[in-house]
Amino acid sequence: MAAAVLLIAVAAALFGSTSMQRVVAHAAVMLSAVLALQLFSGNSRIVSFGHAAFMALGAYTVGILTLNAQLQHNALPQLPTLLADLELSTWNALIVAALVGAIAGVISGATLLRLSGSAAAIATLAFLIIVYTLLAAAREITRGSQPFYGVPRDAGLWATALFAMLTLVITRTFRETSWGLAARAAADDEAGAIAVGINPRAAFFFPWVLSATLAAVAGGLLAQVLGAFTPHTFYFDLAFTLLVTLIVGGMGSSLGALAGLLATTVLIEVMRQVESAVSVFGLTQSALAIAMILVIWRRPEGLSGGLELNLLRRLGKQPAAPVVPMEVKRANADVLRVAAVTKRYAGLVAVSDVSFEIAPDSITGIIGPNGAGKTTLVSMLAGHVPPTDGKIHLGETAVHKTAAHRVVRAGLGRTFQNIRVFTRMTVLENVLSAARGVHSNVAAAEEAARRELARVGLLEQADALAGSLAYGMRRRVEIARALACEPTFLLLDEPAAGLNPAETRELMILLAAVRKERGIGIVLVEHDLMFVMQLCESILVLDQGRLIADGTPAEVQSHPAVIAAYLGSRVAAKSLATNQPSLNPVAAGSN
Numbered sequence: 001m002a003a004a005v006l007l008i009a010v011a012a013a014l015f016g017s018t019s020m021q022r023v024v025a026h027a028a029v030m031l032s033a034v035l036a037l038q039l040f041s042g043n044s045r046i047v048s049f050g051h052a053a054f055m056a057l058g059a060y061t062v063g064i065l066t067l068n069a070q071l072q073h074n075a076l077p078q079l080p081t082l083l084a085d086l087e088l089s090t091w092n093a094l095i096v097a098a099l100v101g102a103i104a105g106v107i108s109g110a111t112l113l114r115l116s117g118s119a120a121a122i123a124t125l126a127f128l129i130i131v132y133t134l135l136a137a138a139r140e141i142t143r144g145s146q147p148f149y150g151v152p153r154d155a156g157l158w159a160t161a162l163f164a165m166l167t168l169v170i171t172r173t174f175r176e177t178s179w180g181l182a183a184r185a186a187a188d189d190e191a192g193a194i195a196v197g198i199n200p201r202a203a204f205f206f207p208w209v210l211s212a213t214l215a216a217v218a219g220g221l222l223a224q225v226l227g228a229f230t231p232h233t234f235y236f237d238l239a240f241t242l243l244v245t246l247i248v249g250g251m252g253s254s255l256g257a258l259a260g261l262l263a264t265t266v267l268i269e270v271m272r273q274v275e276s277a278v279s280v281f282g283l284t285q286s287a288l289a290i291a292m293i294l295v296i297w298r299r300p301e302g303l304s305g306g307l308e309l310n311l312l313r314r315l316g317k318q319p320a321a322p323v324v325p326m327e328v329k330r331a332n333a334d335v336l337r338v339a340a341v342t343k344r345y346a347g348l349v350a351v352s353d354v355s356f357e358i359a360p361d362s363i364t365g366i367i368g369p370n371g372a373g374k375t376t377l378v379s380m381l382a383g384h385v386p387p388t389d390g391k392i393h394l395g396e397t398a399v400h401k402t403a404a405h406r407v408v409r410a411g412l413g414r415t416f417q418n419i420r421v422f423t424r425m426t427v428l429e430n431v432l433s434a435a436r437g438v439h440s441n442v443a444a445a446e447e448a449a450r451r452e453l454a455r456v457g458l459l460e461q462a463d464a465l466a467g468s469l470a471y472g473m474r475r476r477v478e479i480a481r482a483l484a485c486e487p488t489f490l491l492l493d494e495p496a497a498g499l500n501p502a503e504t505r506e507l508m509i510l511l512a513a514v515r516k517e518r519g520i521g522i523v524l525v526e527h528d529l530m531f532v533m534q535l536c537e538s539i540l541v542l543d544q545g546r547l548i549a550d551g552t553p554a555e556v557q558s559h560p561a562v563i564a565a566y567l568g569s570r571v572a573a574k575s576l577a578t579n580q581p582s583l584n585p586v587a588a589g590s591n
């Protein structure tokens with residue numbers, strides 16, 4: 001695609017008229033602006049109306065800084081002395097525009113990105129309105145609603161085409177950097193992202209600032225292509241056109257920006273002809289709106305269908321070297337200590353005064369009837385739910401006081417009762433999003449991710465979208481992702497739920513092997529008592545939030561309080577009574 005942009009620019013330079021060259025330069029600027037928008041919205045899945053505002057800031061910055069001194073005295077007689085008579089070169093003015101965009105991105109991002117989803121999208125609209133109002137009000141600097149004219153048209157075809165190519169390379173590369181992976185993971189599943197150590201708000205901040213910077217430069221170039229503009233040039237119509245272009249082309253890929261630009265340019269031109277022929281105005285924006293609705297309805301991934309450019313080495317597309325599962329021996333002395341932990345929800349006590357210790361390199365089961373507080377307890381161990389009272393320590397780390405996304409770095413990896421893989425990312429990217437938090441070296445992170453996939457038997461599926469996998473495989477992706485965090489303890493919430501007996505058996509062997517190879521402690525919540533009794537060395541039993549038993553499978557099975565708690569479920573009580581700890585694959589040394 002970069003070559004296509006270059007080819008069009010060369011053809012226009014060699015054979016095109018001046019007006020044709022301006023059309024191509026304008027298209028190149030629009031492509032840069034849509035790509036800048038794609039960098040943020042495509043990765044964060046937050047629709048932004050604010051990028052037109054960054055373009056406006058860039059346009060006025062370049063306009064003011066490059067204006068001829070004489071013209072400036074006439075058009076802007078009240079310009080503050082700080083800005084008067086500056087007359088910078090185009091390149092220097094564009095650098096200042098980039099800085100202005102970055103600063104505006106930092107300031108707006110610090111507030112806007114405290115919100116998420118549609119609330120954040122609405123906040124970007126408010127940002128656009130604020131910037132428009134300020135530009136229209138600052139008459140001394142911008143000429144208010146009057147046209148800002150006389151901007152030298154120095155940045156022509158080459159500058160705009162080069163910037164479009166640069167933006168394309170940045171946008172395409174970004175999605176595979178650790179920032180890109182973090183933003184896409186947080187957009188896909190916030191809790192899943194936190195579980196691999198990603199702070200969702202921070203994950204969106206960098207793409208916002210980077211895309212604001214690029215959009216401001218695109219605005220500066222547009223100022224030079226147009227020569228004259230008003231705040232209205234960068235208002236709703238532009239924000240709407242940028243969004244429609246991206247949505248029609250496909251938000252998830254850089255190719256979508258080009259496909260969208262081609263489609264909307266053709267549509268706009270056709271509708272303009274129709275408008276002037278029938279003398280009915282407003283048809284263009286209506287046609288764009290209808291095109292957007294049709295795409296959202298019939299083809300949510302846009303015209304590009306989510307396909308990405310093969311501009312650079314694609315993750316997972318390289319010939320996969322055979323990965324030998326690495327035997328990693330860990331000697332970790334961190335003990336997981338839970339002291340008098342309670343969780344209350346508005347009058348309901350989900351977990352009540354629970355205390356226990358779990359040794360590293362052990363497999364512990366947490367069982368109990370429905371609503372006993374098992375998931376709440378695991379969520380507190382993982383730092384996702386703060387306890388109302390009590391303390392949780394992993395070694396020296398006070399888990400109860402640590403932000404959830406930092407708990408994983410302390411050594412507590414987790415999976416969820418309702419699987420939380422990143423469905424729009426590939427299987428490899430899912431695991432890589434965790435591995436990049438551990439390995440700063442890209443190659444080492446990818447090797448670690450592939451090793452974990454080999455460990456759970458999913459290397460063949462590395463390039464498949466996680467959302468396309470069967471249920472049992474998704475569970476294994478989640479386990480590989482948690483393992484890639486290199487935890488001291490792996491917390492698994494109902495890992496066998498929804499699996500068939502063969503898959504359950506495989507999972508049991510996998511967990512036993514992981515513990516044996518790496519010395520990772522495993523804590524699992526499970527309703528399948530056969531699974532728990534066979535796999536675990538010690539078992540905690542919860543009932544109505546209280547810890548009613550703590551011991552070996554044999555001890556727990558014969559504990560009167562446990563039998564009483566399970567009497568409500570005849571099947572569970574029978575299962576509890578008949579399971580044989582001797583079937584334990586750990587004890588048998590199976591792997």
Ligand SMILES: Nc1ncnc2c1ncn2[C@@H]1O[C@H](COP(=O)(O)OP(=O)(O)OP(=O)(O)O)[C@@H](O)[C@H]1O
Pocket residue numbers: 345348349350368369370371372373374375376377
């Ligand atoms: N976020 C929440 N807000 C309010 N109540 C909650 C919340 N999470 C859990 N609870 C309540 O806390 C109690 C314990 O729930 P929890 O999910 O921890 O039990 P569980 O043992 O994991 O149940 P199950 O085996 O059915 O998954 C339940 O009564 C539940 O309704």
